[in-house]
Amino acid sequence: MVKEFLVKVVDINNVDLYKNHSSFHKGDSGLDLFIIDDLVIEGGQTVLVDLGIQCQNRSFNLCVWQWFTKGFYKYNSYILMPRSSVAKTPLMMRNSIGLIDAAYTGPIKVAFYNTSNEPFEIKRGERYVQLVNSDLSSVYMKMTNVVRNTTRGSGGFGSTNNSRPRGVNNTSICNNTRD
Secondary structure (H helix, E strand, O other): OOEEEEEEEOOHHHHHHHOOOOOOOOOOOEEEEEOOOOEEEOOOEEEEEEEEEEEEEEEEOOOHHHOOOOOOEEEEOEEEEEOHHHHHOOEEEOOOOEEEOOOEOOEEEEEEEEOOOOOEEEOOOOEEEEEEEOOOOOOOEEEOOOOOOOOOEOOOOOHHHOOOOOOOOOOOEEEOOOO
């Protein structure tokens, strides 16, 4: 069953990053995501980086009798994970990987932690993370202008219990002390 990522670019100035974008090799399981703004992450800090997109993962609903009540498509959960090349940097995803539930339609963000003592600059157009189907099947991307309405909507990073994740403050930057 083919699953496709429906990607909505939030700011028109970033459409050029995703126009004609896909996986780099046929059969790839990861769809690279782009950094949209230059940013310096200070040593020992965690920064919540907005990737400038909203996304949904859908597949064709094979249950014909559900077409009348649930529609032609089934929406799937998916994973945000680091690319292997992130190991060449001092960055790591603060939560290792991110499970994105099928009903989440808000902005895709990643919490980067700079493990070094030195500042590290991320630049527009660089790729550090990727979207992956939960079953590791090949990825396909389609640009869209809308995302569907869900009861979950844009509630993410601890929204189930209405709490902000520890280590990420309102400015999306925090100092983490080291031992």
